[in-house]
Amino acid sequence: MARCCSRATSRFTHEVHKGFSKIPVSTVWMCFCLLFLSAAEAGLYSASDQIILLSKETVEPVLVNSTAALVVEFYASWCGHCISFSPVYRSLARDIAEWKTAVDLAAIDCAERANKRVCNEYQVTGYPTLKFFHAYSKPGALGQSFKGFSRDIMGLRHKIIDKLxxxxxxxxxxxxxxxxxxxxxxxxxxxxxxxxxxxxxxEMNDSYVGREVTLDLLHFENIEVRRVLSTEVGLVTKLGVTDFPSCYLYYPGGNFTKLKVNIEARVFYSYALKRLPGVVRSGKPPPVIKDVHTNSTEEPWRPFNSSRVYMADLESTLHYSLRVELSAHPVIRGQALRALKMYISVLVKYFPGRPIVMNLLKAVNSWLKQSSSEVSYEELSAILDNTAQSPDTALPDGVRWVACQSSQPHLRRYPCGVWTLFHVLTVQAYNNHSTDPEEVLSAMRNYVHSFFGCRQCAEHFENMARESILEVNTLMSAVMWLWSRHNRVNNRLAGALSEDPNFPKIQWPSPDMCPSCHTVKPNGDHRWNNDRVFPFLLSFFSSSSILPDYLESEDHVLEKQRQKHADRQQALQAQKHERKIREAAGSITDPPPSPPAVQEEEEEEVEEEEGPQDEAVANMRQEDGEAAEMETKPTPWSKLEMNVGRRQQRGHGRRSIVGMKMRELPEDIVDLDSFVNQHYKAKALQLAAARVRQRSLQRKEEQEPGPVLGLGLELDVGLGMVGLQPMNERIEQRRKRELTGQYFEEEAELNHRGRWMMSVLSIGFSKVDISLCVILYFLSCMCLLAMYLFFKNRLRLRRVKVSLT
Incomplete structure (x- = not known):
């Protein structure tokens, strides 16, 4: 014992101790065992209980050559004594959670068929059996049995210290x-x-307080704890110690001071020593204690009162919950939809929010009640953003953490806000005399199960709820259940990477915040005074105690929402305009259809030019209209053919009335000119006019002597001088226009057929592909021609040789 102790007090051992405390070896084994949780969790314990779950695959790697001592429970899940002992073993794991790198707890279910052989190898004959395995145990070590161990936490804790x-x-x-x-x-x-x-x-010789506090501060730096027995008269006299146990802080030079605590007990000593200046958890940066400082999120630090709840945290939690977490589910259906409805319903009933926020929650609740078997988040988002612009309805967009702010952006914040929100809802349900004690807890449980982003956290919460939710039968028990489970989570996460050094995980409320909430049992163990804890929770989370500091004003929130809505509408209009531009740009490569306005004007002109004498033409148009109604929607090219056919019919009708009565036909000239200007260029029109004159000469029709004019010039002259020209000249010009119209009709039909052929040939091909095909076709023709000439020449030479022989 003395030799062991001298080794422990050496400088080298101290340095090793500090080094190993930064990397808990048992934590490595815990991660290794997570690979086999599915089989192990079928027993009495789960991964949430801070107990290593062993199986036949992991028992040897964990127990053999471990740097920490281990206490292993061999149990059978069907054993009644094991079932009654399991809550004690869980509580023991939470009580000595800070001891893990020195001694850890494990368990194996011997009722599992796969584990039966393992339990036989360790000579386990009854359940439950506790065995202690020293650090660096050799293969084949059977461990030391706890014979006649007590069924209380303090007795087990003392037994473990004796084994250590x-x-x-x-x-x-x-x-x-x-x-x-x-x-x-x-x-x-x-x-x-x-x-x-x-x-x-x-302390006295039989006291364990000094050793327990020493192990409690195992993972903390800048502090050492030693026990002094009452028999050490020199030190007792020097420091004037009269009470046992008591704690003194000793400094170089012989300076000392007594540690002030409410009760001289282990828990109060541990809490006070961890809060001393410079004392930090191993591997954690020292906390920044300033009234005003900036964090890494580039947001100003908001000074706050740690003994109050802030509405800014609650609204930030709602924003993140409804706008961020739910957005990960594009479609919400089934159990998730029921969980969402329960969550919103509880918020509407018990959330102590501002009027604009409550109006929005009521709108979401009404919409969900009218929903069918599933809803899309896109629709839900429209309700959350109040796209309908209902008055005095808004949820602030963005987060503004106050009491839940952190030193780093990945710490605290939303998880802190969720716990605060849930506590507020349970207290509000109590104050509003809810008829269902489990209403809030069930809504929380289902929401966490379906939507909470940290899936491992959701699993741990589900394990806690499954284990003890049935204990809740009153509104008071609901408030206390949530508080106790929150402390259990704090105990499990103490020292984890997610712990903020500025806000360490403690058992809340602390002795500083609520001294009367803490007391001790006759044996010296800590005990919560529930008679004082419950009133404290009601006061702390009451709606009247929530501070509105750092909140945006309602007018500002509504104005930002209106601006956001206006920006969204403007963006939609811009998208529509952009889409129209792209469609218009894409339609340039397609055959240009005649504009609807132009087509309507042409039809009106045809109707105006119809006279009572043109019954045959009218009947033909009527038949054409009935035929068109029987067909499907015409393509742009079919519309062009219909327009050309109507012009042709209109031209024939005019021939029948030229000799009867002279009429000015400005509409006809204007219509032809608009058609030409829309579909052809000036140079093409000049070429077409020349061809018309050649055709008219070939038909031996008399041409009017004079300079040859372009078609556009002839039309302009005809438009201005038609009433002053002789009859035969006007008839000749009309014939030219008819010939020109026929030519354009033929050209349009040929152009239409050519483009149709090209469109058929180029289905799925680009212009580059068609060009390459044409080039390859040309090259193949040249190759065939070369081969033909080669063989023809070869045959000619052979004939010459034959003739010479």
Missing amino acids: ESHGELWPPACPPLEPISQAELESFFETISVRHLALIF
Whole structure:
């Protein structure tokens, strides 16, 4: 024992202890065991219980050559004694959670067929059986049985300490020294160990408080804890110690001061020592304690009162919950939809929000009640953003953390806000005399199960609810259940990477915040005074205690919402305009259809030019209209053919009335000119006019002597002088126009057929592809021609040789 203790107090061992405390070995085994949780969780324990779950695959890697001592429970899930002992074992795991790198807890279900052989190898004959395995246990070690162990946490804790002190040479490297310190060792202590604080716990010889506090601060730096027995008269006299136990802080030079605590007990000592200046958890940066500072999120630090709840945190939680977490589910149906309806319904009933926020929650609740078997988040988002612009309805967009702010952007914040929101809802349900004690807890449980982003956290919460939710039968028990489970989570996450050094995970409320909430049992163990805790929770989370600091004004929130809606509408209009431009740009490569306005004007002109004498033409148009109605929607090219056919019919009709009565036909000339200007260029029109004149000469029709004019010029002259020209000249010009119209009709038909052929040939091909095909076709023709000439020449030479022979 003395040799073991001397090794533990050496400088080398101290340094090793500090090094190992930064990397808990048992945590590595915990991660390794997560691979086999599915089989192990079928027993009495789960991963949420801070107990290593063993199986036949993991038992040897965990127990053999471990740097920490282990206590293993061999149990059978069908055993009644094991079932009644399981809550004690879970509580023990939570009680000594800070001891993990020195001693850890594990369990294996011997009722599992796969584990039966393992339990037989370790000579387990009854359940439950507890065995202690020393650090660096060898293969084949059977462990030391706890014979006649007590069924209370304190007795088990003391038994574990006794087993730890029974270690021989292979002391757990992370375990601090547990033996008492003498006055001689104390005088040279600061020469060998450099720490900021040395805590001396004076106690009786049979007390375990000093050793328990030493293990409680195992993972903390800048502090060392030593126990001093009451028999160390020199130190007791020097410091004037009269009470046992009591704690004193000792500094170099012989300076000392008594540690002030409410009750001289283990929990109060541990809490006070962890809050000393410079004392930080191993591997964690020191907390920044300033009234005003900036965090890494580029947001100004908001000073706040840690004993109050802020509405800004609650509204930020709603924003993140409804706009961020739910957005991960494009379609919400089934159990998730029922969970969402329960969640919104509870918020409408018990959330103590501002009028604009409550109006929005009521709108969402009404919409969900009218929904069918599924809803899309896109529709829900429209309700949350109040796209209907209902008056005095809005949920602030964005987060503004106050009491839940953190030193780093990935710490606290939303999880803190969720816990705060749930506590507020349970207290509000109590104050509003809800008829269902589980209403709020069920809504929370279903929401976390369906939507909470941290799936492992959701699993842990579900395990806690499944284990003890049936205990809730009153509104008071609902408030207390949530509080106790929150403390259990804090205990499990203490020291985790997610812990903010500025806001360590503690058992809440702390002794500083609510001294009367803490008391001790007759044996010295800590006990919560529930008679004081419940009134404290009602006061802390009451709606009247929620501070409105740092909130945006309602007018500002509504104005931002209106601006957001206006910006969205403007963006939609811009998208529509952009789409129209793209469609118009894409239609340039397609055959240009005649505009609807032009087509309507042409039809009106045809109707105006119809006279009572043109009954045959009218009947033909009527038949054409009936035929068109029987067909499907015409393509742009079919519309062009119909327009050309109507012009042709109109031209024939005019021939029948030229000799009867002279009429000015400005509409006809204007119509032809508009058609030409829309579909052809001036140069093409000139070429067409020349061809018309050649055709008219070939038909031996008399041409009017004079300069040859372009078609556009002829039309302009005809438009201005038609009433002053002789009859035969006007008839000749009309014939030219008819010939020109026929030519354009033929050209349009040929052009239409050519383009139709090209469109058929180019289906799925680009212009580059068609060009390459034409080039390859040309090259193949040239190749064939070359081959033909080669063989023809070869045949000619052969004939010459034959003739010579």
